[in-house]
């Protein structure tokens with residue numbers, strides 16, 4: 001399990017059925033997926049296609065009706081609550097759609113908290129928190145409480161907090177939903193940095209096609225199933241090459257990229 005690029009995550013034929021009154025919703029209809037350590041994965045798909053449900057199963061916040069979820073080779077669907085909590089604390093950083101920051105604590109304290117609670121403390125809490133917040137462009141907001149921060153800034157604090165204990169796996173449900181273009185760039189650059197430095201596996205759900213085009217691997221969920229699984233950057237390259245070819249054929253001067 002120590003090789004550089006083993007499967008940090010494996011989902012096997014995961015299904016999720018939810019009962020609402022008499023109606024059964026099939027939120028996931030058999031999803032299988034392997035993700036390597038250090039991969040930057042995006043998940044897109046229409047509203048209601050099962051993106052948050054899938055992320056919840058991967059993060060151990062919910063259990064599948066059927067199927068398995070392996071984190072670092074351990075099937076987390078078979079763990080009891082205590083074992084699951086431990087895996088979640090040690091291996092998974094989670095950024096929720098609602099950021100869940102503690103309102104009475106400053107940004108620095110919010111990010112320090114999970115470091116103080118870690119079983120094996122590997123960082124100085126305040127130092128690590130300050131460094132992370134600085135990476136996300138909040139070096140001058142350490143002492144602000146959530147209510148004294150903008151929505152986008154709170155979102156970045158939530159991402160920094162999810163990374164506090166350097167988890168091998170970061171899961172984020174629309175982490176840039178509230179951000180303008182320049183803050184989105186700050187977040188994407190910071191996530192890339194984290195991926196490169198720590199070989200962190202990052203899985204983000206997004207509706208933003210700008211972000212979707214920047215990930216290493218892009219999965220499309222439609223109606224509870226994986227409809228597409230591509231490398232958006234090489235696809236983009238193929239498309240660009242195709243355009244160049246067509247321009248040559250028509251005698252136009254190809255634009256240099």
Ligand SMILES: Nc1ncnc2c1ncn2[C@@H]1O[C@H](COP(=O)(O)OP(=O)(O)OP(=O)(O)O)[C@@H](O)[C@H]1O
Nearest residue numbers: 018019020025027046047048049050051052053054
């Ligand atoms: N707690 C629940 N009880 C019943 N049905 C649910 C529950 N949570 C989600 N669903 C249903 O499961 C399906 C998948 O929901 P999910 O939240 O995973 O979608 P999503 O792809 O994240 O959508 P969005 O882009 O709107 O966030 C939807 O049809 C939804 O109505």
Ligand SMILES: [Mg+2]
Nearest residue numbers: 051052053173
């Ligand atoms: Mg969702």
